[in-house]
Amino acid sequence: MDTxxxxxxxxxxxxxxxxxxxxxxxxxxxxxxxxxDILELPIGAGLTFISSFTSAxxxxxxxxxxxxxxxxxxxxxxxxxxxxxPINQLxxxxxxxxxxxxxxxxxxKGV
Numbered sequence: 001m002d003t004x005x006x007x008x009x010x011x012x013x014x015x016x017x018x019x020x021x022x023x024x025x026x027x028x029x030x031x032x033x034x035x036x037d038i039l040e041l042p043i044g045a046g047l048t049f050i051s052s053f054t055s056a057x058x059x060x061x062x063x064x065x066x067x068x069x070x071x072x073x074x075x076x077x078x079x080x081x082x083x084x085x086p087i088n089q090l091x092x093x094x095x096x097x098x099x100x101x102x103x104x105x106x107x108x109k110g111v
Contacts, residue, residue, distance in 0.1 A: 003076070003094040006107035009067060013091070015059035022052040063090065072103035 004010045030044025064084050067076045077090055080101055085093070099106035 002097045003107040004067070006097075007067065007070065009062075012059065012062045012066065015055060015062060019052050019055035019059060022055060023048065026051065063087065069100040069103060069105050071105040072100060074100060074102040076100060 004013060026048030027045060030039070030041055030048055033039040033044050034041035064075070064077045068074065069076055077085055079085060097107045
């Protein structure tokens with residue numbers, strides 16, 4: 001994610017990891033709390049799904065709204081026609097330091 005590091009936005013990639021970690025660990029914790037009669041299972045599972053979904057939404061909003069080219073100000077996560085770049089293609093492009101589709105700016109490798 002050299003491009004995100006260059007833009008000081010490497011925290012965005014961690015949001016995706018958080019949503020992946022919250023779901024399985026939250027379900028295990030919900031079962032444990034239900035077993036100990038601290039919290040009912042549907043409430044614990046519901047809170048887990050809500051927090052994982054919230055993290056996924058925050059990740060999506062951050063990726064597609066906060067990553068802009070420092071040279072021209074255009075969004076690096078969108079095609080020229082304004083549609084979102086698929087997330088896998090986007091992260092591959094960030095790792096390869098693909099140039100901006102509007103002005104050609106590219107993050108230098110080895111940041």
